[in-house]
Amino acid sequence: MSYLGIGVSPGNVPVHHGSNLKVIDKRVRIIEVILRCLILGLAIIGAVLIGTDSQVKVIFSIKKEAKFTDMKVLVFLVIANGLAAAYSLIQVLRCIFSMIRGSVLFNKPLAWVIFSGDQLMAYLSLAAVAAAAQSGVISKFGQPELQWMKVCNLYGKFCNQIGEGIVSSLIVSLSMIALSGISAFSLFRLYGNNGGKSNAR
Secondary structure (H helix, E strand, O other): OOOOOEEEEEOOOOOOOEHHHHHHHHHHHHHHHHHHHHHHHHHHHHHHHHHOOOOEEEEEOEEEEEHHHHOOHHHHHHHHHHHHHEEEEEHHHHHHHHHHHOOOOOOHHHHHHHHHHHHHHHHHHHHHEEEEEEHHHHHHHHHHOOOOOHHHHHHHHHHHHHHHHHHHHHHHHHHHHHHHHHHHHHHHHOOOOOOHHHOOO
């Protein structure tokens, strides 16, 4: 039997559970802030690496410049990174404000908004990285069946910097997936036995 978060063991020794929940909440929020800051930084780095990349080659006395805008999937990836960075900045500020107030967020509507936002950003970033990686493989190795040449043989520097941007974006997408799990935990625990108590804080 338990009252107000205090359980009674078979030996009639009071066992406090509320403090354990607060410790878990604090650890989860710290991990969330770290992940969101990581996403913010790496999304900016990825967008900058790809968005500023270019290389000029002279082919038969004709100058040809390779830019990220030549591949629509790279434009999509830059936009996805920009959205991930902006979204993460908003969420970092929200987390810091919540920690300063010393309150565990949460009413259910706000929890649903955060959960849905994290899910959307995870799918968006993962789709952008997958599309860019596929194009990168074709640029690196070509597609003989379709007579597509190996572009990276001509634009080595350009491809290397794009590769670095894709790796950075991949870490962003994996971090977003991890955050989706955290936001799912934060949401669905509100529907547990202690949901009402969490809402009251």
